[in-house]
Amino acid sequence: MKINLNVDVRHITRVEGHGNIKIKVENGEIKEARWDVVETPRFFEVMLKNKHYSTAGLLASRICGICSISHCLCSIRATENAFKVVVPETAAKLRLLAKHGETFQSHILHVLFLAAPDFFNEPSVIPLIEKKPDLAAIAIRLKGLGNRLCDTVAGRTTHPVAFQVGGVSMVPQKRHLLGLRDELKRSLDDLQTVADLFSTFTIPDFIRETEFVSLKGEKKYPFIGGSLISSDGVEHKEQDYQPMTNEYVDKNNTSKWSKLSRESYAVGALARFNNNAQLLHPKASEVAASLGLKPVCHNPFMNNIAQLVECFHVVHEAICLIDELVESGPGETMAKVTPKAGEGVGAVEAPRGILFHHYKYDKTGRILMANCVVPTTQNNANIHQDIKSLVKKFAMTKEMTDEKLELLSSMLVRSYDPCISCSVH
Amino acid sequence: MKYLGIEPQKPKIAIFDFTSCEGCELQLINKEETLADFLNAVEIVRFREASSSYSDDYDIALIEGSVSRNDEVKRLENIRKTAKILVTLGSCACFGGVNQLKNEFDLKSMNREVYGNDPKETINVRPIKDIVPVDIEIPGCPVSKAEVESLICHLVWDSPFQIPVYSVCVECKQRFTTCLFEKGQLCLGPITRAGCNAPCPAGGSGCWGCRGPSVEANYKSFFSIVKEKGFNDIEFRERLNFFGAFGEVKIS
Numbered sequence: 001m002k003i004n005l006n007v008d009v010r011h012i013t014r015v016e017g018h019g020n021i022k023i024k025v026e027n028g029e030i031k032e033a034r035w036d037v038v039e040t041p042r043f044f045e046v047m048l049k050n051k052h053y054s055t056a057g058l059l060a061s062r063i064c065g066i067c068s069i070s071h072c073l074c075s076i077r078a079t080e081n082a083f084k085v086v087v088p089e090t091a092a093k094l095r096l097l098a099k100h101g102e103t104f105q106s107h108i109l110h111v112l113f114l115a116a117p118d119f120f121n122e123p124s125v126i127p128l129i130e131k132k133p134d135l136a137a138i139a140i141r142l143k144g145l146g147n148r149l150c151d152t153v154a155g156r157t158t159h160p161v162a163f164q165v166g167g168v169s170m171v172p173q174k175r176h177l178l179g180l181r182d183e184l185k186r187s188l189d190d191l192q193t194v195a196d197l198f199s200t201f202t203i204p205d206f207i208r209e210t211e212f213v214s215l216k217g218e219k220k221y222p223f224i225g226g227s228l229i230s231s232d233g234v235e236h237k238e239q240d241y242q243p244m245t246n247e248y249v250d251k252n253n254t255s256k257w258s259k260l261s262r263e264s265y266a267v268g269a270l271a272r273f274n275n276n277a278q279l280l281h282p283k284a285s286e287v288a289a290s291l292g293l294k295p296v297c298h299n300p301f302m303n304n305i306a307q308l309v310e311c312f313h314v315v316h317e318a319i320c321l322i323d324e325l326v327e328s329g330p331g332e333t334m335a336k337v338t339p340k341a342g343e344g345v346g347a348v349e350a351p352r353g354i355l356f357h358h359y360k361y362d363k364t365g366r367i368l369m370a371n372c373v374v375p376t377t378q379n380n381a382n383i384h385q386d387i388k389s390l391v392k393k394f395a396m397t398k399e400m401t402d403e404k405l406e407l408l409s410s411m412l413v414r415s416y417d418p419c420i421s422c423s424v425h
Numbered sequence: 426m427k428y429l430g431i432e433p434q435k436p437k438i439a440i441f442d443f444t445s446c447e448g449c450e451l452q453l454i455n456k457e458e459t460l461a462d463f464l465n466a467v468e469i470v471r472f473r474e475a476s477s478s479y480s481d482d483y484d485i486a487l488i489e490g491s492v493s494r495n496d497e498v499k500r501l502e503n504i505r506k507t508a509k510i511l512v513t514l515g516s517c518a519c520f521g522g523v524n525q526l527k528n529e530f531d532l533k534s535m536n537r538e539v540y541g542n543d544p545k546e547t548i549n550v551r552p553i554k555d556i557v558p559v560d561i562e563i564p565g566c567p568v569s570k571a572e573v574e575s576l577i578c579h580l581v582w583d584s585p586f587q588i589p590v591y592s593v594c595v596e597c598k599q600r601f602t603t604c605l606f607e608k609g610q611l612c613l614g615p616i617t618r619a620g621c622n623a624p625c626p627a628g629g630s631g632c633w634g635c636r637g638p639s640v641e642a643n644y645k646s647f648f649s650i651v652k653e654k655g656f657n658d659i660e661f662r663e664r665l666n667f668f669g670a671f672g673e674v675k676i677s
């Protein structure tokens with residue numbers, strides 16, 4: 001078969017940051033199939049050095065404009081673990097509530113603003129405002145709700161201002177929480193409309209056996225802290241993240257790569273779902289079943305669906321959290337913090353997957369060493385392997401064209417919802 | 426969208442990201458009450474983070490991020506050649522933002538620390554105005570979408586555009602936030618330009634000066650208050666340097 005294909009995507013669109021896809025098939029032979037991150041490196045791990053613990057969270061949040069709440073909470077958790085600080089229960093609940101706001105906001109952004117246009121053959125969400133006004137209105141409404149939840153609890157959606165080492169420095173007013181509760185309840189109808197719509201989309205039928213890494217939920221679907229698990233059966237404690245992530249430098253990439261039992265692994269909504277599906281809210285499980293998502297799912301395109309399922313989960317859990325917070329009243333929100341020499345690790349499930357911050361402190365509370373392992377950093381090698389396998393599976397037919405392959409491989413990359421500027425923190 | 430019965434000319438806008446967290450760009454698709462109107466008032470010809478359509482014909486370039494690699498210098502120069510109006514969005518673009526904290530470290534050893542024997546190309550961080558002339562600056566980490574909207578109205582309908590000249594303290598008082606100095610905490614509100622609606626003092630972290638100096642900031646009396654209240658000099662300097670917005674100010 002004389003198949004010749006050439007895909008050269010420089011700076012793929014509708015993802016955060018800069019990455020390239022390169023595919024070359026000559027006479028039916030795959031010469032090249034690559035995913036490379038070319039984003040400018042930012043050196044946050046160096047910038048964090050010598051910073052006072054009270055500044056670390058503020059700086060860390062600037063690693064990512066979409067998941068700044070996760071970076072901030074992860075950074076603060078690393079510091080709290082280093083200083084052996086236990087956060088008061090109300091503060092922990094408020095942090096989780098803000099975290100749910102971020103997960104919701106980020107997933108909606110990805111599913112409806114970045115991924116959905118592909119299914120309508122549109123370059124962006126902008127033409128949909130005219131062509132699919134109802135859907136656009138839902139997208140905008142849901143995004144707004146996510147943002148408002150973050151604004152109310154974290155003080156701001158991008159770069160939160162209410163989180164400090166030891167707890168939270170701002171408590172939302174009861175009437176604002178109750179207002180959000182109503183909005184959350186109402187959003188379930190909108191979410192159902194989106195789920196019904198997605199059930200009509202054809203998700204590419206692509207399976208590649210993959211190892212999935214996430215936090216391991218004990219009693220609840222995990223978001224902040226806890227032990228680590230992989231779908232290949234590897235388990236570690238939070239502080240032992242390094243044998244889990246095994247970062248290394250690839251010469252073509254400004255992002256590092258990671259591996260565990262295989263040559264790469266995946267993190268994100270699909271990984272969380274695969275490892276913790278039994279802990280989802282029953283309503284979210286129903287939606288998963290109705291959309292054909294079952295653990296362990298090895299189709300990376302289903303990450304969009306897993307994100308949608310998680311939206312249902314976080315809405316239900318946010319409603320419960322608000323009920324608990326309103327019932328218990330504000331109570332204690334800050335623990336006493338005494339800096340001490342030592343080290344600590346924080347692990348948090350950011351919207352795009354598990355995130356680690358690891359700091360070593362001197363006795364005055366200044367950082368001696370910082371290491372951050374970011375979701376997309378862990379996914380990059382896996383995306384690269386997926387592209388190779390995608391080309392093998394789909395490209396070797398006469399019907400395949402450069403344009404079709406470009407769309408398919410771009411959709412694959414987009415389904416990971418990569419956050420590239422994060423990955424070269 | 427007609428205004429007073431007249432179809433306004435839609436400016437062609439292109440959005441570009443340099444070294445940044447892309448949080449400022451993200452603000453452009455926030456503020457859902459007005460999002461559809463905003464997208465209607467302009468023609469976005471390039472917005473890689475949100476759209477696959479792409480054109481090199483634009484009037485206004487919105488630039489996010491700072492410059493930290495040589496290829497970014499070239500890219501920026503080309504954008505300047507095309508754009509009639511070049512706007513910097515956010516602290517990274519206006520002053521270097523948190524990125525410029527990198528400049529305190531040695532590039533070589535920094536590279537070795539992060540990438541071992543495979544160093545990646547990098548240069549000292551510079552704000553956009555160090556490389557090409559900038560027409561309008563909108564500071565903030567992140568920018569306020571309301572200010573971006575007001576700039577767009579200015580460019581489409583010629584309505585007045587003015588970033589507040591007064592300090593964050595004014596907006597902080599409008600929110601009824603207790604002054605952080607009263608609680609024994611440091612805050613750069615008195616010398617920082619308003620326009621953000623003072624979220625940081627309200628959230629309990631105090632202002633870190635991400636929007637840069639207010640017009641005619643009274644540094645002398647502010648520094649003496651900071652001293653009088655007994656704040657640690659190092660901590661104070663770190664705060665002033667955090668977003669690189671007070672570069673020229675000397676603490677006496």
Ligand code: SF4
Nearest residue numbers: 445448515516517566
């Ligand atoms: S100014 Fe702040 S929000 Fe904007 S790109 Fe820079 S770090 Fe991100």
Ligand code: SF4
Nearest residue numbers: 621625632633634635
């Ligand atoms: S309060 Fe200060 S640090 Fe916060 S957004 Fe406003 S200017 Fe920036």
